[in-house]
Amino acid sequence: MSELSPEDRYQLRKLQMDVDKKGLEVQKSQQDLDRLVLELEHKYGLLGGDGTIDPKSGTINGFSPVRNGKSRPEHLSSVLVEEAA
Secondary structure, three states: OOOOOHHHHHHHHHHHHHHHHHHHHHHHHHHHHHHHHHHHHHHOOOOOOOOEEEOOOOEEEOOOOOOOOOOOHHHHHHHHHHHHO
């Protein structure tokens, strides 16, 4: 069995570090998404209730109307689009 050349070992380690970095970037992006969903759940009065937000479709599932009448679920899609831009 032959050994890798120093250059190949360098490239292999460098690529593994790049993979690790991308993994951390994915974790950060997921945390950013979770934070936005939390903010929207707060805005639309879903915390502590049965309603949840589907980030892929931008819809509210299991929503019961907000008591103060200020938040309307049909505006959620436009809010998600604006936040993503």
